[in-house]
Amino acid sequence: MKFPEKPPKWKDLLKDKNISEKFLLLNEVIKKANKEYLYWDEFKYLKFPENVMPEEAWAVLRLTRTSQAKYIPLEDKSKSLFSYSLPDLALKELHFIDQNASGQILVEEPMVTKFEKPKYIMRSLMEEAITSSQIEGAATTRAIAKEMLRTGRKPQNYAEKMIYNNFVTVSKIKEKIDRSLSPELIREIHGYMTAGTLDDSSQEGNFRTEDVAVFDVDGQQILHTPPYHSEIEGSIDLLCAFANDDAEEFEHPVIKGIILHFWLAYLHPFVDGNGRTARALFYWYVLKKKYWLFEYLSISRIFFKKRIQYYKAFLHSEIDDCDMTYFVMYHLHAIIEAIKELDEYLKRKQSESQLARRFFIKYPALNHRQRALLASAIEHPEEVFTFEKHANVHDTVYETARTDLRELHKLGLLEMRKEGRKFYFTPAKDIKEKLLEK
Helix, strand or coil: CCCCCCCCCHHHHCCCHHHHHHCHHHHHHHHHHHHCCCCHHHHCCCCCCCCCCHHHHHHHHHHHHHHCCEEEEEECCCCCEEEECCCHHHHHHHHHHHHHHCCCCCCCCHHHHHHHHHHHHHHHHHHHHHHHHHHCCCCCCHHHHHHHHHHCCCCCCHHHHHHHHHHHHHHHHHHHCCCCCCHHHHHHHHHHHHCCCCCCHHHCCCCCCCCCCEECCCCCCEEECCCCHHHHHHHHHHHHHHHHCCCCCCCCHHHHHHHHHHHHHHHCCCCCCHHHHHHHHHHHHHHHCCCHHHHHCCHHHHHHHCHHHHHHHHHHHHHCCCECHHHHHHHHHHHHHHHHHHHHHHHHHHHHHHHHHHHHHCCCCCCHHHHHHHHHHHHCCCCCECHHHHHHHCCCCHHHHHHHHHHHHHCCCEEEEEECCEEEEEECCCHHHHHHCC
16 A cells, blocks of 8 residues: 655645645635545645645645644544544544444334344354454455354354354454443453464453554555654553543543544554454444444444455544544444445345245244244345354344254255264255245
């Protein structure tokens, strides 16, 4: 990834007395730039009024942004404080999140909510574990990773171990939302995340004791130089105080969660696993603040799809006057996209549920797990089912899963084969005719 072009030194440009005459001329340009919170490398190509240079316009833009900024107690290496602001688009997206993410998941059929909730949560946990690990370089496919998590088999390599650890970690997060944030909790999360994956196991759940640099994926270019290791404990204490203090100044909970994500990633307090731990920390905080829909979302799925923009959002925030708004805006966009993806997923699943109800006509004794499996089998005729996978997907015990699949085999709806000591089930070739014929 190419390192972003550094913006002009805007404070020096403001010393020019003639620039004050250009403020009014730039009103529309500033509005346009703040709508999507453009960085210098895009801003400089906008159309400017006659006799206004891009660098001059940037100085005016930065002055207006700074005047609206809210500062947090995170410092860069030069002791400058990070800040953020909330443009109109950010406020609009926060309103959308408040409307959609702070209540129970919405589905049209109460029966679907009751029976499908564990399945939806399991899907989210798997997606989050897989994509959060892939962002950090876990080299495996989603299909293989899902097969591992669904069947419960042990990880067979480093990438699978990363994903398994991530899955365990995000699965445990909800158990910890009654706790205040502390250095111990952060180390605990990191310990779960990195168990058995570091060259030195003593570094699991412990802060780094040396200074480091963060390189690009090719190891050729330094992208970030974190604070000195001697500053980690002090900054972690500030981070925890910021997270736990709701009395002084109000911070929107989603914004505060985003700030915690950025802060931990910027501080880079561990030798490895910082990104995964930072994303888990965001997840912990929004659940703590009762934004329950996040149980069903995988924000990392969006980060992974747009990971270059994800990295740039960090870099822009760091190199443009410690302005964290770039990261805030990117993160909000990702949340909105994840909510919309979930909405589409639920619509598909409700359609499957309506299809599954038709199975009652010929097979009234089928339970909700069996109907859900058959609906999936019709949509994916090549899918393979096992006792372990069925148990994991529907959050049930092995014996119940075993009974479900064997009954479907006896009805001729699934074909069964045995390899070694393991049983595999696939949709019968005439399953559509058997299920949907009148």
